[in-house]
Amino acid sequence: xxxxxxxxxxxxxxxxxxxxxxxxxxxxxxxxxxxxxxxxxxxxxxxxxxxxxxxxxxxxxxxxxxxxxxxxxxxxxxxxxxxxxxxxxxxxxxxxxxxxxxxxxxxxxxxxxxxxxxxxxxxxxxxxxxxxxxxxxxxxxxxxxxxxxxxxxxxxxxxxxxxxxxxxxxxxxxxxxxxxxxxxxxxxxxxxxxxxxxxxxxxxxxxxxxxxxxxxxxxxxxxxxxxxxxxxxxxxxxxxxxxxxxxxxxxxxxxxxxxxxxxxxxxxxxxxxxxxxxxxxxxxxxxxxxxxxxxxxxxxxxxxxxxxxxxxxxxxxxxxxxxxxxxxxxxxxxxxxxxxxxxxxxxxxxxxx
Numbered sequence: 001x002x003x004x005x006x007x008x009x010x011x012x013x014x015x016x017x018x019x020x021x022x023x024x025x026x027x028x029x030x031x032x033x034x035x036x037x038x039x040x041x042x043x044x045x046x047x048x049x050x051x052x053x054x055x056x057x058x059x060x061x062x063x064x065x066x067x068x069x070x071x072x073x074x075x076x077x078x079x080x081x082x083x084x085x086x087x088x089x090x091x092x093x094x095x096x097x098x099x100x101x102x103x104x105x106x107x108x109x110x111x112x113x114x115x116x117x118x119x120x121x122x123x124x125x126x127x128x129x130x131x132x133x134x135x136x137x138x139x140x141x142x143x144x145x146x147x148x149x150x151x152x153x154x155x156x157x158x159x160x161x162x163x164x165x166x167x168x169x170x171x172x173x174x175x176x177x178x179x180x181x182x183x184x185x186x187x188x189x190x191x192x193x194x195x196x197x198x199x200x201x202x203x204x205x206x207x208x209x210x211x212x213x214x215x216x217x218x219x220x221x222x223x224x225x226x227x228x229x230x231x232x233x234x235x236x237x238x239x240x241x242x243x244x245x246x247x248x249x250x251x252x253x254x255x256x257x258x259x260x261x262x263x264x265x266x267x268x269x270x271x272x273x274x275x276x277x278x279x280x281x282x283x284x285x286x287x288x289x290x291x292x293x294x295x296x297x298x299x300x301x302x303x304x305x306x307x308x309x310x311x312x313x314x315x316x317x318x319x320x321x322x323x324x325x326x327x328x329x330x331x332x333x334x335x336x337x338x339x340x341x342x343x344x345x346x347x348x349x350x351x352x353x
Contacts, residue, residue: 001019001020001021001026001027001030002021002026002030002190003026003029003030003033004019004026004029004030004033004034006188007019007030007033007034007168008033008034008157010166011034011157011161011164011166011168012157012160012161013166014164014165014166015166016165016166016167016168016169017034017166017167017168017169018168018169018170018171018180018182018184019168019169019170019171020170020171020172020173020174020175020178021170021173021175022173022174022175022221022224022225023199023200023203023207023212023221023225024207024212024213024217024221025110025203025206025207025210025212025213027170027173027212028103028106028107028110028210028212029107031103032100032103032104032107032154033154033157034168035100035103035104035154035158036157036158036161036162037100037104037154037155037158038158038162041100041101042151042154042155042158044101045101045104045151046151048094048095048101048105049105049147049151051090051094052087052090052091052094052105053090053140053144055089055090055093055094056083056086056087056090056140059086060086060089060090060093061082061085061086061089062085062088062089063085065085065088065089065092066085067205067208067209067211067214068208068214068215069204069205069208069213069214069215069218070215072205072208074128075117075118075119075126075128075205076116076117076118076136077118077136080116080117080136080139083116083138083139083140084109084113084116084139084209087109087139087140087143088109088209091105091106091109104150104154106210106211107150107210108143108146108147108150109143109209109210110206110207110209110210111146111150111206112137112139112142112143112146113205113206113209114126114205114206115136115137115142116136116137116138116139116142117136117205118134118136119134119205120132120134121134124197124199124202125198125201125202126201126202126204126205169182171280172276174224175189175226175273175276176226176269176270176272176273176276177272177276178276179276179279179280180280182280183280183281183282183285184280184281184282184285185281185282185284185285185286186285186286186287186288187277187280187281187285187286187287187288188287188288188290189273189287189288189289189290190289190290190291191226191227191270191273191289191291191307192225192226192227193227193291193292193294193303193342194227194262194263194266194294194296194301194303198222198225198228199225200213200218200221200222200225201218201222204218226266226269226270226273227266227269229258229262231262231265231266231269232261232265237264237268238268238271240313241267241268241271241310241313242264244267244306244309244310244313245263245264245267245306248263248296248299248301249263249264251299252296252297252299252301255297255298256296256297259296259297263296263301267306267307267310270307270310271310271314274287274307274310274311274314274316274350275314278311278314278315278316278352281352282352283352283353284351284352285351285352286319286349286350286351286352287311287316287349287350287351287352288347288348288349288350289304289307289347289348289350290345290346290347291303291304291307291345291346291348292342292344292345292346293342293344293346303346304321304323304346304348307348308321308348308350311348311350312350315352315353316350316351316352316353317350317351317352317353318348318349318350319349319350319351320347320348320349321346321347321348321349322346322347323344323345323346323347324344324345324347325343325344326342326343326344326345
C-alpha cells in the first residue's frame with residue numbers, strides 16, 4: 001500500500017478501501033493519511049501544537065527518545081540532534097500514547113528529519129555529499145512549516161470524507177500471504193521492480209525517529225519485502241511458473257546464478273500475491289498492476305508479460321494493457337553505473353472471471 005496515495009483518492013471518491021503493507025512506517029503514514037479528524041479534534045491538535053513549541057523552547061529533552069539506529073548521530077549536527085530530541089520529548093509529553101493525535105505528530109516529526117539532516121534531499125538513498133555540503137534546515141521553523149501543511153491536509157480530507165460512507169480497513173501486512181473476509185471490486189498496486197530498491201533503508205532515518213523501526217526491525221522488514229535479494233526460492237515452486245520464466249532464468253544463470261535465484265523468488269512472490277488478490281476480488285473484479293520491466297545481467301525480462309501470464313494461470317483474464325514513458329523521475333537513485341532509470345511503465349489489467 002505504500003504511503004496510501006491510492007487509498008486517499010479512493011476515500012475521497014466515496015469508496016471503501018482496504019490495504020496491505022508490511023513496513024511499519026508506511027503503515028503509520030497510511031493510517032494518519034486516512035484518519036478522519038472532526039473540527040474539535042483539529043482544534044485540540046492546534047492547542048497541543050502550541051504547547052509543544054512552548055516546551056521545546058524550554059530546552060527540555062530526553063536522551064531516551066534517541067532512535068535505536070546504529071550511527072544515528074552521523075546524519076546530524078550536534079545542535080540539530082539536540083533540537084530533534086527536545087522536539088520529540090515535547091511531542092510525547094503532550095500526546096496520549098497510541099492516540100491518533102500522537103500518530104499525527106510522529107508523522108510531522110518524520111517529515112522534517114531529511115531536511116534537518118546532513119543527508120541529501122534529492123536522492124532516495126540517504127547519503128552525505130562531500131562535494132556539495134548541505135546546510136541543515138532549522139528544526140523549529142521546519143517543524144512549524146510541516147505542521148501547517150499536514151494540519152490543512154488532514155482537515156480538508158476529513159471534511160470531504162466525513163460526508164460519505166467511505167471506510168478504511170487493513171486487510172493484512174504481508175502482500176504475498178494475506179486473506180480477508182472482505183471483498184473488493186478493484187485492486188491496484190505498483191509492485192517492486194525485480195531489481196528491488198531497498199525502500200526500508202531509504203526511509204530508515206524517518207522511520208526510526210517516528211518510533212517505527214530500529215536496526216533489527218529494518219532487517220526483518222527488508223528480508224520480507226518482495227524483490228529483496230536476500231529472499232530465497234523455496235522447494236514448493238510452481239511448475240507452471242517455472243515454465244514461464246525458465247528461458248530468462250537460464251540466461252541469467254549462465255553469468256550470475258545468484259541473480260537467477262532472485263528472479264525465481266520474485267516471480268514466485270508475485271504469484272502468491274496474485275493468488276491472494278484473486279481470492280479477495282469479487283467475480284468480475286479487476287487487478288491493475290503498474291510495473292517497469294527489468295534488465296538483469298544484460299537480459300531483458302518482460303516483467304509485465306510474465307505477471308499477466310501468471311495471472312492467467314490463476315484464473316484471471318488479461319483484459320487490458322497500455323504503457324507510458326516516465327516524464328519526470330522526480331528523485332535520482334545513485335547506483336555507481338550498476339543500473340539505470342526505468343523509462344517505460346506498463347499497466348496491465350487482470351479480470352477475475
